[in-house]
Amino acid sequence: MNLHLEEVLAGLEKDGRPGLHNKISINWIRYNQPNPSPSSGKGASWSEERLLYPASVVKLAYAIATEAWIQKDLIQESDEIRRALKDMIVYSSNDATGLILDLLTGTTSGPSLFGDRWLAWKKQRNLVNEWLKELQWPELNKINCCQKTWNEGPYGRERDFYGAGNENRNALSTAATSRILEAIMTNTLISPPACKRLQKLLSRSLDLTQRKANPENQIDGFLGENLPKGTQIWSKAGWMSQARHDAAWFSHPQSNPMLLVVFTQGRQLANDRVLLPTIGKELVSFHLGMQRS
Secondary structure, three states, rough: HHHHHHHHHHHHOOOOOOOOHOOOEEEEEOOOOOOOOOOOEEEEEEOOOOOOOOOOHHHHHHHHHHHHHHHOOOOOOOHHHHHHHHHHOOOHHHHHHHHHHHHOOOOOOOOOHHHHHHHHHHHHHHHHHHHHHHHHOOOHHOOOOOOOOOOOOOOOOOHHHHHHEEEEEEEOOOHHHHHHHHHHOOOOOOOHHHHHHHHHEEEEOOOHHHHOOOOOOOOOOOOOOOOOOOOOEEEEEEEOOOOEEEEEEEEOOOEEEEEEEEEEOHHHHHHOHHHHHHHHHHHHHHHHHHHOO
């Protein structure tokens, strides 16, 4: 797997992507059972511990936290929370994400704060980070999930919270993202019913008609674009001016599941609509070939 991954990256770098190896992080895991348990797969990786700005992939962390808060009665389940959770994952709505993070942390956006009010606000806004630490997963060391996602950018106390040099931006690695997605897909985080609800939101249609009707479908330009017929995919993509990411779980009638998380950085790769689909196609095809052999 490592050899094949290196060959794929080398070919993509030669194809007009100089320095690709320094601008990409990958986690790739193949499972030997149709219903795998956590950490039961075999994997290959590239710079899997590198912390990068996750764009909308951070919404996975906020989604699992929402289910945990509901289970602990820290927030009351409602139709509006379910609507926001759906829009955050299915449509990657930044407005819905803002509401979810406000509910999780008891904070709101607004003008700059000072003194004790500012200290209290910052402490509250880090509640998701504190909960993630309680999971005691080594992959989650040093990650940062405390910021809203934006269409244009933060203002007021939200901008202050980023720090003068944006040093407090959200940060995830492909290893951390893989651990979160694997836990959701193996029904081992929060509770099986909670995982099933999240899986339903993460399920993506590969139907061309549906994709054409929704240009922001999180398939085209991402890992799921060129998959073999019959493949199912559950995924969460992230895209902004300096990043194009995807985290996906694949299933095919002729194989066991496969997990793939790819993060890229830099304007060139953010605008590259071929890179992630090529990686997805190459690694899924390899997985199916190994399964048949």
